[in-house]
Amino acid sequence: MAELVAYIVAGLATGAIYALAAIGFTLVWQTSQTINFAQGEYVMLPAILILAAVAFLGLPVWAAAILGAALFVVVFGLGFKLAVVDPMIRHGVLPLAIATMALAIIMKESAKDFFSSEAQTFPSPFPAGAVDVLGVSLSLQHIAIIAVAFVAIGALQWFVTATRTGRQMQATAQNPGVALILGIPVARMVMLTFAINAGLAVLASVLISPIYLAKFSNGDVIGLFAFIAAIVGGFNQVRGALAGGLIVGVVDSLAAAYISSSYRLAVPLVLLVVIILVKPEGLFGRREERRV
Amino acid sequence: MSETAASPVPAKASGLAGGLLGRLDGVLLTLVAGAVILWFLPVGMGRYGTYVLTLWLVTAIAVMGLNLTLGIAGLKSLAQGAFMGIGAYITAILGTKLGIDWYTCFALSGLACFALGLVLGFPALRVKAHYLAFVTLAFSTLVWLVLRNEQWLTGGTFGISNIARPTLFGLRTDGALAFHRFVVVVTLILALALWWLVRSPWGRAFLALRENPIRAASLGIDIRAYTLLAFAIGSAYGGFAGALYAPLVEFIDPTPFALSASFMLLLMVVAGGSGYQLGPFLGALLAVALPEWLRFTGGLYLIVFGIVVLLLLIVCPTGILGLLDRGWTALKARFGASDGSRP
Numbered sequence: 121m122a123e124l125v126a127y128i129v130a131g132l133a134t135g136a137i138y139a140l141a142a143i144g145f146t147l148v149w150q151t152s153q154t155i156n157f158a159q160g161e162y163v164m165l166p167a168i169l170i171l172a173a174v175a176f177l178g179l180p181v182w183a184a185a186i187l188g189a190a191l192f193v194v195v196f197g198l199g200f201k202l203a204v205v206d207p208m209i210r211h212g213v214l215p216l217a218i219a220t221m222a223l224a225i226i227m228k229e230s231a232k233d234f235f236s237s238e239a240q241t242f243p244s245p246f247p248a249g250a251v252d253v254l255g256v257s258l259s260l261q262h263i264a265i266i267a268v269a270f271v272a273i274g275a276l277q278w279f280v281t282a283t284r285t286g287r288q289m290q291a292t293a294q295n296p297g298v299a300l301i302l303g304i305p306v307a308r309m310v311m312l313t314f315a316i317n318a319g320l321a322v323l324a325s326v327l328i329s330p331i332y333l334a335k336f337s338n339g340d341v342i343g344l345f346a347f348i349a350a351i352v353g354g355f356n357q358v359r360g361a362l363a364g365g366l367i368v369g370v371v372d373s374l375a376a377a378y379i380s381s382s383y384r385l386a387v388p389l390v391l392l393v394v395i396i397l398v399k400p401e402g403l404f405g406r407r408e409e410r411r412v
Numbered sequence: 413m414s415e416t417a418a419s420p421v422p423a424k425a426s427g428l429a430g431g432l433l434g435r436l437d438g439v440l441l442t443l444v445a446g447a448v449i450l451w452f453l454p455v456g457m458g459r460y461g462t463y464v465l466t467l468w469l470v471t472a473i474a475v476m477g478l479n480l481t482l483g484i485a486g487l488k489s490l491a492q493g494a495f496m497g498i499g500a501y502i503t504a505i506l507g508t509k510l511g512i513d514w515y516t517c518f519a520l521s522g523l524a525c526f527a528l529g530l531v532l533g534f535p536a537l538r539v540k541a542h543y544l545a546f547v548t549l550a551f552s553t554l555v556w557l558v559l560r561n562e563q564w565l566t567g568g569t570f571g572i573s574n575i576a577r578p579t580l581f582g583l584r585t586d587g588a589l590a591f592h593r594f595v596v597v598v599t600l601i602l603a604l605a606l607w608w609l610v611r612s613p614w615g616r617a618f619l620a621l622r623e624n625p626i627r628a629a630s631l632g633i634d635i636r637a638y639t640l641l642a643f644a645i646g647s648a649y650g651g652f653a654g655a656l657y658a659p660l661v662e663f664i665d666p667t668p669f670a671l672s673a674s675f676m677l678l679l680m681v682v683a684g685g686s687g688y689q690l691g692p693f694l695g696a697l698l699a700v701a702l703p704e705w706l707r708f709t710g711g712l713y714l715i716v717f718g719i720v721v722l723l724l725l726i727v728c729p730t731g732i733l734g735l736l737d738r739g740w741t742a743l744k745a746r747f748g749a750s751d752g753s754r755p
Contacts, residue, residue, distance in 0.1 A: 155542060157675075207726045215729035217488060217545070218682050219722055221675045226718035228672075233712055340671055344553060347546050382561045389550040396543055397535045 135369015160343020
């Protein structure tokens with residue numbers, strides 16, 4: 121029993137990180153119809169940038185983290201929107217989705233060739249060790265990750281629902297045409313979504329890299345789990361992405377512990393297929409109408 | 413979804429509908445002439461040069477299939493690398509363990525991938541076209557896991573070696589040149605089959621599907637059946653390519669069939685010119701053959717390729733052939749030839 125609880129907490133911790141990636145993915149999808157196949161690489165790269173700033177510039181970790189995060193948000197949040205999405209969206213959704221695959225390859229290969237092909241340790245921002253809660257030994261790191269991710273998601277939710285800018289962003293996501301008529305600066309709102317996505321990716325990267333080490337190929341699995349989380353939760357819902365992330369994290373953790381560690385990846389995949397067959401709009405999603 | 417499908421190639425669709433015969437006969441001529449050239453080309457190129465050339469053709473077969481799925485039917489499949497892997501492993505396992513001849517393995521590879529395509533496509537396409545991307549993404553990962561973990565069957569990371577090359581009318585194709593010529597013939601047959609398919613009423617239905625799926629449905633085309641069929645046939649080509657890949661490299665392990673292979677194959681379709689019959693050869697040439705010949709770029713070639721495709725997509729999402737097509741149309745318009753195909 122104690123073991124089970126520990127596995128669930130571990131699953132919730134990685135799940136919360138997948139949720140961060142899935143929320144960013146969903147936000148970008150909603151506001152600009154961009155399916156970002158590079159989402160996994162978005163979570164992989166910030167940690168590499170931070171390590172590179174430490175290694176090449178000799179910065180202390182906190183300064184490298186600020187620099188890496190800022191650089192990433194500017195280049196892969198705003199720059200991605202301006203240089204890739206804007207010129208391509210007029211060609212349609214398909215070429216843009218494929219462009220993000222090209223971007224994924226570029227990011228991955230650059231991390232490998234310009235930094236390292238080996239897994240690198242990444243300093244954990246949280247203390248190691250465990251606490252005893254009602255007879256169950258829980259990792260402090262896992263609890264801290266869950267706390268930080270939930271605070272971040274809570275803050276995002278507050279921003280989206282309670283602030284003027286956030287509501288404008290939501291309106292843009294739901295119906296850009298009407299939002300424009302209402303005088304909402306749609307272009308700026310879309311830009312903001314891309315910046316938020318990059319910011320969430322940085323956070324996810326800093327949280328996950330101490331656990332899984334920083335490696336150029338991490339994006340494959342993280343991206344896959346973020347997509348699965350987004351679909352399981354409902355493609356068009358932030359709270360769906362959160363729930364989806366947590367479910368996928370817990371399922372993965374339990375599968376690794378009780379089913380088979382070599383096939384742990386397969387279990388969330390089966391979950392995905394079941395959801396698509398049974399409830400394709402996701403657990404929390406709305407059905408979308410098709411337009412001619 | 414409708415704008416997805418319709419927007420990439422306004423000039424091209426009308427080109428296909430307009431000068432259909434003239435243009436497609438050009439394709440036919442290029443295919444046959446290309447096969448003749450490729451038959452003789454590797455003479456004196458050495459073993460390695462010939463190998464690269466053959467690898468290019470094998471990759472082009474997989475890209476051709478994906479071109480049908482993506483370029484003609486407008487579906488993103490992220491499993492072409494996995495289908496290639498399935499074909500390669502079926503051929504390798506049946507050939508080395510049961511001694512079954514290559515032709516049967518080849519047919520079974522295509523058939524298995526066709527069937528898997530139907531099984532995968534059915535649930536995904538029931539919902540929404542872009543769900544196919546995620547289902548195939550998951551499938552790719554699953555295939556890779558099976559290839560790596562089921563050591564008793566696939567040899568795991570140690571792979572399978574000593575894969576025999578086929579014989580043709582009693583002639584062995586063990587040598588690099590003989591096998592190359594064998595692949596040239598198979599590639600030509602597969603390319604011609606696809607050329608015929610696209611010209612057939614089925615092919616027209618596929619095109620209608622990409623240009624405007626809902627309108628196609630209202631014209632009585634069973635969208636789901638045709639979409640599924642396009643995906644399954646495209647996947648079968650992945651299997652065929654795998655069945656040729658295994659005897660080409662004579663040793664296979666799971667690495668070349670990982671998810672990134674499927675991404676690369678999609679980029680090749682787009683680089684060459686999605687929807688163009690000759691595009692796959694150009695795309696595969698860029699991705700497979702050029703890095704071998706331009707070794708000086710070293711490991712950076714993938715980055716260069718990614719950037720080139722990204723820029724190409726921004727400038728002209730219909731790829732190199734689309735760019736040429738656009739230039740050609742502009743030239744004709746400038747010099748007053750009555751073309752009338754521009755919207």
